[in-house]
Amino acid sequence: MTYIEQMGEEMDGEPYVGYFNMDMQHLDVEIGIPVDKVLPGMENITPGELPMGEVVTALYKGPYREMKTAYDEVND
Numbered sequence: 001m002t003y004i005e006q007m008g009e010e011m012d013g014e015p016y017v018g019y020f021n022m023d024m025q026h027l028d029v030e031i032g033i034p035v036d037k038v039l040p041g042m043e044n045i046t047p048g049e050l051p052m053g054e055v056v057t058a059l060y061k062g063p064y065r066e067m068k069t070a071y072d073e074v075n076d
Helices: 002-006 068-075
Strands: 016-019 029-032
Antiparallel strands (some): 016 029
C-alpha cells in the first residue's frame, strides 16, 4: 500500500492472495492489489495482470488447526 500511495494511486478492487502450491517449505504465493493502470516495478514489486477466468474465493472462520478442510474444499 505504501508503494501505491507513493505512486499517487489508489486501490481499484480488493487485494488478493494467489496460492500456487501448498508446500510450506517452498511456498509460492502472489499478493496483489488491483489498480486502474500498470505501475512500474520497484525492488520486489512486479507489475502483472490476471487473465480472465474462473476463480474461487473462501472465507474461513474457525480455528487455524482446522483450516485444512476449507483448503481441501477449495481445491476440489
